[in-house]
Amino acid sequence: MKLNSTSIITKNCLDNNVAVVGVHEDNGLGELVVACVVRKDQNLTAEDVIRFCLYKLTDYKVPAHVWFRDELPMNANGKILKRELSRQARELLDHKRHLGGF
Numbered sequence: 436m437k438l439n440s441t442s443i444i445t446k447n448c449l450d451n452n453v454a455v456v457g458v459h460e461d462n463g464l465g466e467l468v469v470a471c472v473v474r475k476d477q478n479l480t481a482e483d484v485i486r487f488c489l490y491k492l493t494d495y496k497v498p499a500h501v502w503f504r505d506e507l508p509m510n511a512n513g514k515i516l517k518r519e520l521s522r523q524a525r526e527l528l529d530h531k532r533h534l535g536g537f
Contacts, residue, residue, distance in 0.1 A: 455498065457469070470488075473507060
């Protein structure tokens, strides 16, 4: 069974709605992994998610960032719109870089 970041985080760590997207880096080094989480437990932290992933996943699958959201963008059938989510994550990371928070 192939393990992916989304299924590991959802089934073993969170009991939340989760999507994991890649955000292309302009420096040519590939993609950053971003976990987008609609959390049920407000005490859950990004460090909790990353720590759990470090234990369960290979290094390249561990999210570099965890983004807590109120909801995930979905189509009419309830499927997560990953391209839209990836675009939004990219905008958020660009904004953080601009402010010096990344």
